[in-house]
Amino acid sequence: MTRNLIGRRGVLQLAGAALATPMLARSLWAQQKYVCKIAHSEAIGSPFTNAFDKWTKILNERSEGRIDAQHFPASQLGGLAQLLEMSRIGTIQVTAAGPDSEEAIAPEIAATAGAPGFIYKNEAHVDRVLQGDIGKEISQIAREKTGVEFIAYGEVGFRHLLTKEPVTDLASLQGVKLRVPEVRIWVDFWKLLGANPTPLPYSEQYSALSTGVIDGLDSDYFSVLGFKWHEQAKHILPTYHWFLPKAIRMNAAWLDALPDDLQDLCRTSAREVFEEQRTINRAGADKALDELKAVGCVVHPFPAAEKAKWEDKTASLYETFGATSPATAEMIAKIRALA
Template structure:
């Protein structure tokens, strides 16, 4: 027969085990709350541009509001590789965040590419852009991206409307004819410029300066901030404000990494991204005219095209909507949804 002291020992031991079992989830929760999560933010946007400054601000906010639990590290201007490497890294999780136009998903999810401005002249103005990106359609596209590419679009920044930078003046279709213009390595961009009579030359983003300097290309299309940030104006001095393509910049977060965060950090990442890049969009728009003036100050000449001429460009490229929409029923439907919000 067990002694009374044996019974007391057994009861005490069981009591301690019970308390330990109760305490275990709390210990695990506490440990998880203190766990650190590395967040590498890598992209190809230029130093000093509004979108890069937005990412710089967001990096600090992620560190501060997480109480140091998120170790956010910012690598702009292709420091960790070009656009293709950044996109692939964000999909497989070797980097946690990047940014790019939704048009970069042409091969995987062409309906997202339409959302990113393809095939040109789809967005009428900035108010149209906001109705598309900041409404239910923006969330729908993020859901598609998560399912098909493994990244979540937690917010939308922008570089704004794109314009032409060239070595010779461009102010009409005739002057555009044969221009060797750099394009992303995407079919829709090649088709767009071929339709207008130019000679599109697909090149990685990082090669544009050297390609201008060696004559591989005669020009490129970009926003004013990037032209200044990457100093492409040192190799080409003619600027034509065409506003032919508006490029949103999705803030792309690896979905597995995001899902690995505690709920409070997930919510903070999403909310702070929307906050920062709403401010970035406002800054971008408020300073676009100043950026053009800054280009003039460094020796660029601004060539204007008439509204009638621009309308002619839009009319010529309009058939590309049907061509691009034929990629899938989803792509056709997305184009229709965007145009209805104009």
């Protein structure tokens, strides 16, 4: 009798354990935390950094703590080149950079960063390119070739010249030492215009201006304010020569390892936040320029006739850059066809 009772109890206990095991596994799975380090080089206080602040909060709250998102702006974890490599290998999970940062690996992606200057006609043209089929295509290419997924696109907007001495036309641009990122097409662009392009990490621009390593740089107005470059250079030429979209780059292996609902959260919330960022960025550009004027910057006119000269000087880059690969030439043609 006792033996039968023990046997029945044992069976019941085993059955209970079997039923409990899946529930326990689900509970442990639900409590698992996924650390998401978000690091980039954008200035504190810029619309772009503010968007990352908001997205970090959304990831933490909507995941109910399953994602532990941590935000490191303004090159706190390294310069742009370091952050790009860290995002590829998974040391960090997210960074942001222009698609041109993949030029060496996927030159057709680089074309969508505004290569080779003046390719984007206006902001509506940018949206037709990146928020449509081309944006999806380059995200897939990035996944296959670099190990990151472009889960959304933000922007810092059109770039302009900031220099220590006035630059108002091609003649006054000759020989001016301009900081450029360590990307070939940026170097080629300024060489064609007669400047002296000087590749430097993003985080070194203030000190390079103060020591005379460079005479100026090109940037959006928000970054000039945020990094206080206007303390070292006071002359602005509103060239609108380059529109810089920013891909929100998430390590693909980390993303794939998430449960399906968290993968969806990462993608949909990023698109939501950076759609808002683009709207805020565009509305605030004129205000940022007014703030720069208020702190002593001088804005020089850039007539349409002068801009046309710059466009003519750099037009050969469409063919040069397109020669990188058939896919690159095709991508440039697609972008121009949407203008």
